[in-house]
Amino acid sequence: MSTSLHMTSRNTVSRITSSRGSPRLGRQAGVGLVELMISLVLGLLITAMAVQMFSTSRSTVSTQEALSYLQESARYVSFRLQPLMRNVGYAGCANSRDITNSSSVDDEHDLTAPFGGQQRTQRGVSYFNLSFVAASKDGDETTMTSSMSSLGGPLFVRSDSEAAFTAGDFALVSDCNSTDVFKVSGTTQGKVETLDTLSRTYGSSQSSNAYLYPVHAWELLLDDQASDTSVRALYLDRINANFSREELASGVQGFDVSFSLDTTGNGSVDRVKVPAATVRSEDRWSEVRRIEIALTLESLPGVVPGGDNNGRLTRTFNLTFTPRNLQLRDS
Template identity: 25%
Template sequence: MKLRAQIGFGIVELMIAMSLGLLLSAAVIQVTLASQRSQRVLEAAARLQESGRFAASFLSRDLRMSGYMGCANLQRIPVNIIAKNPPDDLNFISTGVLVGEDNVGADNDYDAVENTDMVFIQRAVTPAASLTGNMGANNANIQINSNPAGIGADDFVFITDCITADLFSATTVSNSNGNSGHITIAHASNNNITNRLSKVYGSDAEIMGFQSLVYFVRDTGRNTPAGNPIHSLWVQARNLGSGATPVATELVEGVEDMQVSYGEDTNDDRNIDVYRSAAEVSNWAAVLSVRVELLMHSTDDNIVGAAGEFVQNNLIFNGAAVPSDQRLRQVYSTAVAIRNRLP
């Protein structure tokens, strides 16, 4: 009797097929996981780049305007400060408008992260207003055409005509005065040493608000899922219209450390001779530029290191190796020239 051919798989063929299937599945899984890991690294790096760019932009914008006072500068025109009992953050002299603090202690007034740097900036705030009234006599108030900067009572106010400059405390700021459209800013003697400015200003005078800023790195109190602390760049600013009370604001998340060095002209030739830390600067009036280095960290864990997802070479910041906690890190640097001190 003729036997029919056997149809189907034997146990050997089935085992071989299963083994090949498992190998192919494992390969697909590995490729998928690798792709996901690469995607996480790329996303973390993109967020770091964006945060670093924002942080550098904030710092550069305000550092560049240190000591700004309109058409003049402190090298040509000293400011006559008539405000009574000015606060510590009002020191508008050539050695006061830009200063820094190096490697702050743990008990600092700003709750800044220990061993990070802080930078203090003072400047006039634009847009400026034009003087339109009370120009015929030395009065206890001035009148301006508009108030685009939002100057309010208790704010500090600049007035300058590029020959003379005064800085006073506004006691009251009126709304638009009837059909004239003038806004009156009083500088009475209860907030000032005198209710008289140093001269009678004309229509060429500019009126601006005063602003002080402190940039620093602070622990936000928030943690990553793995429990690592999240640091951010903060600024404490004396903003106009706030009753002259400085307010601290978180700007950019993921700034772990900030180190600042200052380009100093040591021989009065209007060129930078050396970059120094804040503790080493000998004359703050001779600082012509500022160099800022930011150490950024990702807010996601398990990006680098022990998880094996991405190997980041030893990172050096401020002369020391940065310890790894499986977060991605990057260093961003920028250098800023002080406009009012350029040749």
């Protein structure tokens, strides 16, 4: 009996000792200095990678936005000039060689020589300030309603359509047989008055329908932007007219004009990208068939971090315009 109790007490003491030993084993588990240093290094590496990815992503987005802006600027220049360029030298439905200029028509509005300009320099950038003559867009086409009473006019048009013509400006009238360019002396209800006599009485029963179009002379030039004189801009301006010149694009770093020529008169281009200054010096305006413009645009600084030229993005866009009936000039 006593032996059994002694053994039970010993087992109890053993269990108590074992249970007291467990806490000592738990206090030995933990994070050492080496593990802590490794964790800190890994954390710093991950943070640096995240910052680098964010910086690269931000730089890419900034570059893409700047490129999109430059592309949109070039598209607007093309959009704005396309309707004007396509009507350069337009003579209605007649051939441009059949154009007759009245005595008041100046050189700037002479559709038989629809191009001009000269070499200029704007703050260190040399360019050719292209000038050209164009009949107005198709929406301003006006049909004569009856024949002229004399060579001195007036030209009778639909009521209110005379609003497209302004005293002091120029216009053309064409009936597919001939074309006259004249200066408008004034307008009244349903009438367009001419300053000089024309070569024939348009709208008579012996001829087909006659159409009138406003004629405007334009020029493309570089100048400082009105709001920031450190930024160069491309402007479209009307020659000898009360017209507030229009800014087409800003950040212009280059503006080169060239032409494709038909030197044989067979309707096919045989010389391409002839500099405008060369065409002018050789007086080959009648051979022009296409107009090519190389427009170099530059973004604001800081767009490309760490890039050249204070981080500016620069792109050159090539624009081509084909007047719709210049190829018929010698046919």
